Amino acid sequence: MRLPLVANQPGRGFDEMSRVRRKIDQTLKEVEQIHSLLHPMGDPDPKQNLYQAQSRREDAVRITVLQMSLAIEDLLDSLFWRVFAGHDPNSKKRRSKKRGIARELDELLESGRLGFEAKIKLARVVRVVTKDQYSKLNQLRSLRNKCAHEWMLDIARKRKKKPKPSKRLLEHEGRNLFDINVLERFMHVYSGIYLKLFDRYLS
Numbered sequence: 001m002r003l004p005l006v007a008n009q010p011g012r013g014f015d016e017m018s019r020v021r022r023k024i025d026q027t028l029k030e031v032e033q034i035h036s037l038l039h040p041m042g043d044p045d046p047k048q049n050l051y052q053a054q055s056r057r058e059d060a061v062r063i064t065v066l067q068m069s070l071a072i073e074d075l076l077d078s079l080f081w082r083v084f085a086g087h088d089p090n091s092k093k094r095r096s097k098k099r100g101i102a103r104e105l106d107e108l109l110e111s112g113r114l115g116f117e118a119k120i121k122l123a124r125v126v127r128v129v130t131k132d133q134y135s136k137l138n139q140l141r142s143l144r145n146k147c148a149h150e151w152m153l154d155i156a157r158k159r160k161k162k163p164k165p166s167k168r169l170l171e172h173e174g175r176n177l178f179d180i181n182v183l184e185r186f187m188h189v190y191s192g193i194y195l196k197l198f199d200r201y202l203s
Contacts, residue, residue: 062147068190069144075197076119077109079128154178
């Protein structure tokens with residue numbers, strides 16, 4: 001007869017942790033398989049492997065920028081619901097005291113007619129973001145556009161005025177975003193903005 005599964009059953013915690021570890025290993029294996037579909041490694045030519053490794057790095061930086069911008073854009077949508085339609089962030093459903101406005105706002109946000117640039121401007125108009133945050137979000141928007149429309153990212157572009165050095169395509173605070181320290185700084189700045197906006201959404 002099988003024993004019933006109860007919270008204090010001996011070995012249950014160990015079995016659960018083992019299952020989680022197997023799931024982690026399987027997920028990481030699938031991630032590597034996905035990487036290999038686009039950027040396969042193991043070529044006899046080391047230079048080809050270097051190219052693929054660098055391409056994977058480009059993809060990682062691209063995803064970092066896109067994920068951060070999408071997270072902030074989604075949060076701006078939530079803030080607009082709070083500002084214009086009186087949505088309660090503690091409610092599981094999107095309820096509003098202003099049904100007409102809520103319907104129109106839903107159509108506007110879900111239709112895609114209001115792009116990231118327009119949302120940033122609107123957020124500034126209704127004082128959802130500060131002047132400094134507005135400036136930084138526009139810089140993020142510029143990076144996002146480059147990541148969305150440029151195939152090669154880890155490149156330099158010559159400045160029109162000499163003798164200034166070449167400008168990297170992706171820069172944060174005037175430094176190469178492919179430098180891991182700069183990328184960490186990028187994450188620190190924009191995750192900080194996200195948290196402040198999230199706090200404002202809940203307040």
